[in-house]
Amino acid sequence: MSIEKESPAPTAAPAIDARGLTKRYEDGVRRREVVSDVSVVVPQGALWVLRGPSGSGKTTLLGLLGAMVTPTRGEVIVCGEPLSRLRDHHRTRARRRLVGFVFQELALVPGMTLTENVLLPLVPEGGATNAQRAHAAALLERFGLTAFADTRIERLSGGERQRGAVARALVLSPPVLLLDEPTAHLDAARVLEVVAMLAALRDEGRTIVATTHDPRLADSASVDRVLDLADGKLVEN
Ligand SMILES: Nc1ncnc2c1ncn2[C@@H]1O[C@H](COP(=O)(O)OP(=O)(O)OP(=O)(O)O)[C@@H](O)[C@H]1O
């Protein structure tokens, strides 16, 4: 009887490898560096929080980490893909596959139903297949939204919209999920629900980074690490 040796698992690339990310905005004669030389490696399957006061650069850095914002200097490699080095068209396609993004203002489209909103990321891919429609329905069920599948966005509560935006960000099954202030304007019970949802998604192997200045999220035991940002720079803690 021969004993087959398992080959060692390939070393997984980090979920996010950010190197020297810098973002400078120029308006007229004024130049402002809003993110300065941020290097950070986020491992796969982690739930991290990016914390800092208003204006410290959290949203900008989150955009840089997900290659939604083009860095002035530095680069970001997501799951081994050097996203910031790819040209626009390729970067957009790769990013859509790798990163789900939940905006602070959610960016759901009023006048459309919840299901139509959740399927929106599939439009540039040529529309939803039956399997993708089934996946979207399963996501709505997971987040307790099945009853609202055909409801227009403007009829949903804040918490329902929040969960709908997460469902939309997951419809392409990206390994990385980025959320900007996911607990803003939610009451205490809803905050606990959001934290539990993020922890469950992390426990399935996804990598999650959320910005916040909400201690109810940042101080949660479910969070693996808190990065503090001040004036666009990471603060050692
Ligand atoms: N497109 C832009 N053009 C010029 N300046 C910008 C732009 N986007 C952001 N900024 C500036 O960069 C700084 C950081 O903004 P950012 O939105 O990243 O902060 P934040 O930490 O997310 O703040 P908040 O907690 O209020 O959401 C701010 O001073 C903002 O005015």
Ligand SMILES: [Mg+2]
């Ligand atoms: Mg912000």
